[in-house]
Amino acid sequence: MDHLEQFGIVPIDSAILRSLFQNYHFPKDKIAYLEHAGKLIRLKRGVFVVSPKVSRKTLSTELIANHLYGPSYVSLETALRYYGLIPEQVYTIRSMTSNRSKKFENTIANFVYTTVSKDYYSIGIKQQVENDCTFLIATPEKALCDMIVATPYLQIQSMVALRSYLEEDLRFDMSALEKMNVDIIKQCIETGKKKNSLSLLLKLLQR
Secondary structure (H helix, E strand, O other): OOOOHOOOOOEEHHHHHHHOOOOOOOEEEEEEEHHOOOOOEEEEEEEEEEEEEHOOOOOOHEEEEEEHHOOOEOOOOHHHHHOOOOOOOOOOEEEEEOOOOOOEEEEOEEEEEEEHHHHHHHEEEEEEEOOEEEEEEOOOOHHHHHHHOOOOOOOOOOHHHHHHHHHHHHHOOOOHHHHOOHHHHHHHHHOOOHHHHHHHHHHHHHO
16 A cells, blocks of 8 residues: 555645655655655645545545635635535635635645634534545535625625525525524624624525
């Protein structure tokens, strides 16, 4: 078995790799060789993931997003698409963070992180288990709130405008609203960010 296979699809930092190759005179050169050979994929400086051709597993962009920058959780269009709530394919992996905003580009995808306050950040995050890995992702309710909160210049001031945003802009599966947890919306409202717009969303869910 290839030594790298043990790591599966979990991102690893260069310190772990150096310890794996500590018997080599120049561990950094070994890491560079493995990257050049396509066995390691560089995610950012000092962070790698084992190539699927070695791990024999499909990479998880959600798991990678969690490891690239944190604290963070996958959200916005990425989460809505993950749940099947919007039809469009998503090519940028978007996350929310309580740290400062950040962007990363690598051969896997583009990863974008948007800053929110710490009290808002902690609401509506779930641990999702998939293919033997666990990552943090917004609940459907939180992802929808994040879309409203994090979209610049979006001010929804009427129920008509809210429906138009959901149905026309997002092409959101409106039938999913019936199953949403209103308590998560209420907690988001209490943080005060775009309170009026989120209050309209709560009203729509309670109808």
